[in-house]
Amino acid sequence: MALVALAALAIAALGVEIAAWALISSGQSAAPPPGALPALAVPGIGPDGARRPHTEVRHRTPCHDVTYAASAAGVRDAERTRHADGPRVVVLGSDLVEGVGVERDARLAAQLERATGREHLVFALAGASPYSQLVRYREAARLHAHDAVLIGVAPGLDLPRLDAREARRRGVRGVYPELDGGSLVRRDVDPGALRDALRARSWSFNLLEHLADRGPPAQGRPDADAGGREHSAFYDAVPARVALLERALAELVEAAGERPVAVVLMPVLVDLLRHQESGSSPLASRLRERLPADGVRIVDLLAPMATARDPQALFHATCGAPWWSARGNEVAFHYLRPALADGFYRD
Numbered sequence: 059m060a061l062v063a064l065a066a067l068a069i070a071a072l073g074v075e076i077a078a079w080a081l082i083s084s085g086q087s088a089a090p091p092p093g094a095l096p097a098l099a100v101p102g103i104g105p106d107g108a109r110r111p112h113t114e115v116r117h118r119t120p121c122h123d124v125t126y127a128a129s130a131a132g133v134r135d136a137e138r139t140r141h142a143d144g145p146r147v148v149v150l151g152s153d154l155v156e157g158v159g160v161e162r163d164a165r166l167a168a169q170l171e172r173a174t175g176r177e178h179l180v181f182a183l184a185g186a187s188p189y190s191q192l193v194r195y196r197e198a199a200r201l202h203a204h205d206a207v208l209i210g211v212a213p214g215l216d217l218p219r220l221d222a223r224e225a226r227r228r229g230v231r232g233v234y235p236e237l238d239g240g241s242l243v244r245r246d247v248d249p250g251a252l253r254d255a256l257r258a259r260s261w262s263f264n265l266l267e268h269l270a271d272r273g274p275p276a277q278g279r280p281d282a283d284a285g286g287r288e289h290s291a292f293y294d295a296v297p298a299r300v301a302l303l304e305r306a307l308a309e310l311v312e313a314a315g316e317r318p319v320a321v322v323l324m325p326v327l328v329d330l331l332r333h334q335e336s337g338s339s340p341l342a343s344r345l346r347e348r349l350p351a352d353g354v355r356i357v358d359l360l361a362p363m364a365t366a367r368d369p370q371a372l373f374h375a376t377c378g379a380p381w382w383s384a385r386g387n388e389v390a391f392h393y394l395r396p397a398l399a400d401g402f403y404r405d
Contacts, residue, residue, distance in 0.1 A: 078261035089265045100158050100184035101126075105231060107190055108132040108183060121377040122159040131198065134162060135180040142203040145403075146177040150191040150199070150310075151210030152219075154324045154382050155182035159374050164384040166210070169391040174403055179204060187219035188306040189235040189242065196313055206402055207314045211303070212324040213291035213341060215380060220302040222247060235302050242305050290332035292325065292339035292360055300341070304348045311354055318402050321345065322394060323358045326380035327373045333364040355402055362393040 081087040102115030109115075109128035116125045129135050134156055149155060149167045157165030171178040181191070181199045188211055195207070218224065222234035222245045229249030235242040311319050323342055325333075333339070342358035349356070363386075366372060372386035373379070382390065 074262045075260065078265040082261055082265060087265055089269075092260060100153065100156075102128070103183065103185050107186060107232060109134065117159070119159070119374070119377050119379070121374040121379065124159060124161060127162075131181070133181050133183065138177065138179050138202060140202050142177065144176065145205040146179060146203060147206045147208055147403075148195065148199045148202065148204045149178050149180045149182060149208050149210075150188075150195060151182035151322075151324075152186040152191070152212060152216055153184040153380070154212050154215070154326075155210040156180065156184050157387070158184050159379065159381040160384045160387060164387055166382075166387045166390050166394070167208075169387065170208075170395065170398075173391075173395055176403065178208075182210065185219070185232075187216050187232075187234070188303055188310075189220055190233045192242075192306050192310050192313070193233055193244070195310060200313065204317070205404070206318045206320070207310065208320045208322065208398075208402075209307070209310060210322045210324050211307075212326060212380075213295060213303075214326045214329060217291050217295050217299040217303060220299050220306070221296075235306060237302065237305060240305075242302070242309060287335050288328050288332040290329045290339075292323070292329050292341050293332055293336055295341070300344065304345065307345070307349055311350055314353075316353070318353050318355065318404065320355045320357060320398055320402050321349070323356070323360060324382075324390070325360045325363055327370065327375055328380075329360055330364040330369045330372075333360055355398070357394060357397045359390055359393060363389055 078087075078089075082089050082091055101117050102109050102113065104110060109126070109132045111128055111130045111132045114125050114127045116123070118124075126134050129137050131138070147170075155165070155167065157167075162168060167178040167180045167182075179199065179202055181194055183191075183194075186194070188209065191209060219232070220235060222236055224230075225232060225234055225247045231248055232246075234245045234247055236245050237243075307321055323345075329339075339358070339360055342356050342360075346356050363369070363372060366389050372383060372389055374381050374383055
């Protein structure tokens with residue numbers, strides 16, 4: 059009887075696996091097939107959240123065909139020495155700062171470097187959060203001589219990446235912060251070998267994970283009520299995530315010492331659409347109130363980019379991707395360079 063029961067279970071499991079394969083393969087479900095990168099994942103980022111030094115990875119989509127080359131430091135940048143003959147800027151951030159989908163010379167940091175004649179050492183990584191970039195600054199970037207720090211924050215991409223509870227629920231590996239008495243405590247989330255193996259081999263497991271992510275929003279997630287308008291993290295972010303952002307930025311300012319710090323708020327397309335409905339965002343004002351006034355500059359690119367001609371051309375919108383196009387980087391540079399001219403780029 060036991061063998062019969064086991065055989066029946068095996069047949070049922072096989073049937074579920076075949077059904078899941080049929081749904082995913084036919085396109086009836088948007089769940090990823092086994093071994094596939096998650097939606098909007100950027101190739102070349104390892105399990106530790108960094109690129110392997112001296113590697114090249116091609117990222118090809120209907121919107122772009124770009125090769126990401128990693129330096130000895132494991133970042134998409136030129137080779138940099140630890141010592142410097144002149145002023146330099148450390149640049150932190152995630153997808154938009156690293157320049158996903160555009161050539162390295164077209165991204166914002168490269169344009170700032172050409173305009174100022176100062177090296178901009180890019181430690182940004184796609185998929186990073188402001189907290190993981192704080193960790194990277196403390197452990198790696200700070201070892202390089204520099205005179206200023208610029209961190210780009212894309213709220214729509216970066217705020218969810220600060221949520222350790224959501225990461226555990228979804229099994230997203232990474233480094234996350236939790237507030238403990240006003241300070242941030244590091245939490246390393248690892249989905250485990252079993253979950254990794256199931257994602258790599260099982261159609262039904264991937265289908266179930268996809269269905270779970272489409273379920274009702276967990277308490278406190280930002281899919282909360284936006285009043286029937288476009289949801290934007292510039293306006294509707296969960297307060298707990300904004301608090302983590304504030305603390306991560308405050309600790310970055312502390313780590314930077316006497317160096318000036320610029321925090322650049324970087325919108326995605328949905329933020330520009332929401333700006334048309336709701337006007338100015340409260341996020342920049344809140345950060346200005348909570349962060350130290352001395353040595354910190356908040357530059358909000360939402361309003362100026364929302365007024366640009368043909369906002370959709372600023373993004374890889376036809377692919378459904380949030381990343382800035384070469385045009386988006388040009389427009390951002392046009393507004394950011396004069397905003398940093400007085401005081402940030404000091405001699």
